[in-house]
Amino acid sequence: MKSGAFADYKVFTANSHTELAEEIAAIMGKPLGKATVTKFSDGEIGVNLWETVRGIDCYIVQSTCDPVNDNLMELLIMIDAMKRASAGRINAVIPYYGYARQDRKAKARDPITAKLVADLLVAAGADRVLSMDLHAAQIQGYFNIPVDHLLGMPVIVKYFQKKQLEDVVIVSPDHGSVTRARNFAQHLNCPIAIVDKRRPAPNQSEIMHIIGNIEDKNCILIDDMIDTAGTITNAANTIKGMGARAVYAAATHPVLSGPAKERLQNSAIEEVVLLNTIKLPEEKKIDKVRTLSVAPLFAEAMLRIYTNDSISKLFD
Numbered sequence: 001m002k003s004g005a006f007a008d009y010k011v012f013t014a015n016s017h018t019e020l021a022e023e024i025a026a027i028m029g030k031p032l033g034k035a036t037v038t039k040f041s042d043g044e045i046g047v048n049l050w051e052t053v054r055g056i057d058c059y060i061v062q063s064t065c066d067p068v069n070d071n072l073m074e075l076l077i078m079i080d081a082m083k084r085a086s087a088g089r090i091n092a093v094i095p096y097y098g099y100a101r102q103d104r105k106a107k108a109r110d111p112i113t114a115k116l117v118a119d120l121l122v123a124a125g126a127d128r129v130l131s132m133d134l135h136a137a138q139i140q141g142y143f144n145i146p147v148d149h150l151l152g153m154p155v156i157v158k159y160f161q162k163k164q165l166e167d168v169v170i171v172s173p174d175h176g177s178v179t180r181a182r183n184f185a186q187h188l189n190c191p192i193a194i195v196d197k198r199r200p201a202p203n204q205s206e207i208m209h210i211i212g213n214i215e216d217k218n219c220i221l222i223d224d225m226i227d228t229a230g231t232i233t234n235a236a237n238t239i240k241g242m243g244a245r246a247v248y249a250a251a252t253h254p255v256l257s258g259p260a261k262e263r264l265q266n267s268a269i270e271e272v273v274l275l276n277t278i279k280l281p282e283e284k285k286i287d288k289v290r291t292l293s294v295a296p297l298f299a300e301a302m303l304r305i306y307t308n309d310s311i312s313k314l315f316d
Helices: 018-028 068-084 113-124 137-142 153-163 175-188 230-241 260-265 295-306
Strands: 009-013 035-039 045-049 057-061 089-094 128-132 147-150 168-172 192-198 206-211 218-226 246-254 269-275 289-292
Touching: 009 018, 009 295, 018 057, 018 295, 035 068, 045 068, 057 068, 057 295, 068 089, 068 113, 089 295, 113 137, 128 295, 137 147, 147 295, 153 175, 153 246, 153 269, 153 289, 168 175, 175 192, 175 218, 192 230, 218 230, 218 269, 230 246, 230 260, 230 269
Parallel strands: 009 057, 057 089, 089 128, 128 147, 168 192, 168 218, 218 246, 246 269, 269 289
Antiparallel strands: 035 045, 192 206
């Protein structure tokens, strides 16, 4: 492999998902960099780096998940600390990019917060961003620095290939996930179906029609994230009621907020396959959930960034 432009690299993390960062660092053959992120009594965040980063290629693993604003500020302050300590290059590794759903003006006077977060990361001193399954791939264009966009689909595809299900149909829970469903279906060599829904209010969905044949099929619902689980459980219950043999669900980001746990537990879904881009606390775990690790994929991508090798070849 080609050597990088820096003398060495180090992997750091803040508080959002230390287990994932430790797993990534172990695969890369490195101990986690020594740093602490604490809070003062008034709620301000403080960062201390306990080892040199001068001239080093630094990777900060931090998902901006709940508590979103705390985790975002931890990342921004750690980037600033590294910039002021003369780090060679600062790579923000954000497995889950918070605020990504606020990516456009859906109605008058809406903010575009995904762009604001991009500006904050650049202003703090990030030189590169590495993320996975952004809510909209166009968010990469919000940055004036390089963005490497990883796909969680290959990890989920391998899992379902091992299950060797028959008569499989990949189901998109809404029109926005059709491209994702089609790509997934190509890897499993099976057809797709589409749930036609509308949103009467935020975090609410209402099923209108099912486009495609799901009768007596093993259906796999695929999405980029599961938040309150309203969309995916409504879709699952509907297609099961319309004659599907079994219903599975898969998503990259396990946000699982509000009533998500109860909705998934009481739904027609037999198994929910999620990736560990977000730490899943014990109180959100249920028997239906199977969590797969993205650490190997991120570790390989980070090594390729360090050695200036192609990231796209990971998905050829």
